Amino acid sequence: MRVCVIGTGYVGLVTGVCLSHIGHDVICVDNNEEKVKLMQSGQSPIYEPGLSELMQSSAASGKLTFTSDLAKGVDHGEILFIAVGTPPLPTGESDTRYVEAVARGIGTHLKSDYKVIVNKSTVPIGSGDWVRMIVLDGATEKQKSLVGAGGVSTENANVNFDVVSNPEFLREGSAVFDTFNPDRIVLGGNGEKAIAMMQELYQPIVNRKVAKDKSLPPVPVVVTDLSSAEMIKYAANSFLATKISFINEVANICDRVGADVVQVAKGIGLDSRIGNKFLQAGIGWGGSCFPKDVSALIHTADDYGYEAELLKSAVSVNIRQRSISLEKLQQELKILKGKTVGLLGLTFKPDTDDMRDAPALTLIEQLNRLGARVKAYDPIVSQSGLSHGLTGVIIETDAEMLADGCDALVLVTDWKEFIKLDFGKMANQMNNPVIIDGRNFLDRSTLEQAGFRYLGIGH
Ligand SMILES: NC(=O)c1ccc[n+]([C@@H]2O[C@H](COP(=O)([O-])OP(=O)(O)OC[C@H]3O[C@@H](n4cnc5c(N)ncnc54)[C@H](O)[C@@H]3O)[C@@H](O)[C@H]2O)c1
Ligand SMILES: O=c1ccn([C@@H]2O[C@H](COP(=O)(O)OP(=O)(O)O[C@H]3O[C@H](CO)[C@@H](O)[C@H](O)[C@H]3O)[C@@H](O)[C@H]2O)c(=O)[nH]1
Numbered sequence: 001m002r003v004c005v006i007g008t009g010y011v012g013l014v015t016g017v018c019l020s021h022i023g024h025d026v027i028c029v030d031n032n033e034e035k036v037k038l039m040q041s042g043q044s045p046i047y048e049p050g051l052s053e054l055m056q057s058s059a060a061s062g063k064l065t066f067t068s069d070l071a072k073g074v075d076h077g078e079i080l081f082i083a084v085g086t087p088p089l090p091t092g093e094s095d096t097r098y099v100e101a102v103a104r105g106i107g108t109h110l111k112s113d114y115k116v117i118v119n120k121s122t123v124p125i126g127s128g129d130w131v132r133m134i135v136l137d138g139a140t141e142k143q144k145s146l147v148g149a150g151g152v153s154t155e156n157a158n159v160n161f162d163v164v165s166n167p168e169f170l171r172e173g174s175a176v177f178d179t180f181n182p183d184r185i186v187l188g189g190n191g192e193k194a195i196a197m198m199q200e201l202y203q204p205i206v207n208r209k210v211a212k213d214k215s216l217p218p219v220p221v222v223v224t225d226l227s228s229a230e231m232i233k234y235a236a237n238s239f240l241a242t243k244i245s246f247i248n249e250v251a252n253i254c255d256r257v258g259a260d261v262v263q264v265a266k267g268i269g270l271d272s273r274i275g276n277k278f279l280q281a282g283i284g285w286g287g288s289c290f291p292k293d294v295s296a297l298i299h300t301a302d303d304y305g306y307e308a309e310l311l312k313s314a315v316s317v318n319i320r321q322r323s324i325s326l327e328k329l330q331q332e333l334k335i336l337k338g339k340t341v342g343l344l345g346l347t348f349k350p351d352t353d354d355m356r357d358a359p360a361l362t363l364i365e366q367l368n369r370l371g372a373r374v375k376a377y378d379p380i381v382s383q384s385g386l387s388h389g390l391t392g393v394i395i396e397t398d399a400e401m402l403a404d405g406c407d408a409l410v411l412v413t414d415w416k417e418f419i420k421l422d423f424g425k426m427a428n429q430m431n432n433p434v435i436i437d438g439r440n441f442l443d444r445s446t447l448e449q450a451g452f453r454y455l456g457i458g459h
Contacts, residue, residue: 001201004029004077006070006102008039010046010175010288010354011120011168012083017055018179020064022204028066029073039066047353047380050176070102074109079201082106082131083120083168087288092295094124103131107138110159116194119165122233122293125300128188128226132163162191164198165226167233172287173351180210184220188229195223234300237293238311243278244285245317251281251458252324261458262440281457283363283412283438284321286348288356291318322362325410325436326370328455332434333407337371340431342406344399345413346378346390353380355390359438360412368392377402379415404429414439423450 001024005016008030016028030036035045042059044052058064067073074080084098099121106117119131139159165188170178185206187198199221204210206219222232251261261281269276285291294311301308333339348358355361360376367374375394376382382397396402399418403409403426411418419442427433433452435442440459447454 004073005081007084014175020058088292093299103134104138107135108142115161162194164189165229188226234297241290242314245314254458286357339407342402343376344411350415408434414441427451
């Protein structure tokens with residue numbers, strides 16, 4: 001099928017690349033010219049395992065192209081994905097201005113052939129109908145401008161399209177895998193033709209043609225109304241964030257009573273009603289999605305006069321959790337002014353270069369405020385030389401240089417390579433070999449044998 005994906009962030013680029021890999025003819029559109037040039041040259045603007053290789057092979061097969069020309073993309077696609085950002089506003093609600101600009105732009109370029117317009121971005125409940133209205137507005141404005149220009153219009157505003165909500169559930173760091181091996185596909189909308197086209201689009205994925213385990217039964221497809229599809233996205237992220245806040249709260253109680261949250265998580269996770277995923281206690285959830293999506297759902301509830309108390313608590317537990325490693329540093333080092341703290345990891349999770357709402361940012365700010373000197377080593381941020389606009393932190397190029405002269409280390413991101421570090425050597429280079437394991441990721445006895453005092457989170 002002919003597809004146009006508008007917005008080439010994590011979601012848009014991964015969607016475009018994966019759809020082309022399963023045989024669709026994809027044009028990706030972005031209004032960032034530099035990004036488009038980079039992608040046209042075969043390079044991925046984001047670090048995501050497996051993406052570059054797939055992108056290059058799809059581009060070589062001629063099934064994947066990049067442009068900044070929206071008209072070209074709209075003309076090409078039978079299915080048009082809107083995959084631009086919906087960042088949080090200071091009020092917590094979602095900033096839908098980029099979605100609006102794209103919807104209006106699509107409207108101005110629509111002709112009479114039928115299109116499916118897909119909301120892939122995470123958008124507030126009710127956005128499906130709103131996007132329909134904006135697209136129609138765009139089409140009408142175009143029509144008026146043509147008539148107003150005095151010429152006889154050859155185009156008409158009798159556009160023919162349906163809007164579908166198709167929320168995305170991929171995780172950064174495993175985005176390609178998640179796209180080919182989804183737990184479910186959600187399609188919201190009431191246009192039968194549109195839903196049928198979306199089912200055809202995803203057919204190779206549904207039938208496990210590109211799955212890791214091809215013997216699995218087909219991927220469940222949830223076909224529902226627009227609002228329910230939009231709500232599924234917010235509810236899923238809010239549930240997962242709440243689950244982490246729950247285990248973090250249990251970890252804090254474990255710290256006080258002398259229990260081990262890792263054992264507790266194992267013990268409760270074996271109950272199939274609870275499940276063992278998203279029970280890793282630590283320094284709190286971050287990233288580009290959980291914080292903004294939970295806040296947006298709280299905001300929507302507020303708009304309707306409902307106080308989402310549980311969700312508000314999940315957020316406040318998380319805000320407190322962001323300070324837990326600082327509290328532990330203060331217990332160990334007492335005065336932080338003039339001390340040097342080294343952060344192992346900066347990104348909000350491993351296998352990504354994304355720093356959006358990363359717990360490391362909060363910690364750097366808090367340590368700076370208390371007069372500590374902060375250094376950091378992150379396998380991606382350090383090596384790519386990306387500073388991510390970071391201030392108040394010295395970026396080291398390896399873990400041993402990080403340890404040199406430190407009074408304590410904090411493991412912020414659970415990068416796999418940290419397990420293999422030479423902790424004995426690192427301990428020798430430190431003023432005071434203390435490590436706060438903010439993800440309960442390292443092996444306590446290995447660290448203690450290397451000479452470290454080891455503190456986990458409820459562990
Ligand atoms: N990042 C994730 O892991 C993830 C997962 C699921 C859902 N989502 C949702 O998907 C959406 C996109 O997220 P993201 O992280 O990929 O976004 P992003 O901010 O990384 O990228 C957005 C892209 O859209 C482009 N853009 C903005 N305005 C445009 C316009 N008018 N025309 C063309 N391109 C335009 C930007 O240049 C940028 O490349 C958000 O709603 C997000 O909540 C994200
Ligand atoms: O047991 C856990 C699991 C995760 N985290 C933290 O939670 C945050 C989010 O992690 P994760 O969900 O793996 O990353 P994202 O890439 O943000 O993915 C989430 O957000 C995406 C954007 O909406 C959704 O598509 C995904 O389904 C959803 O998992 C990170 O800071 C993790 O460190 C924990 O602290 N403990």
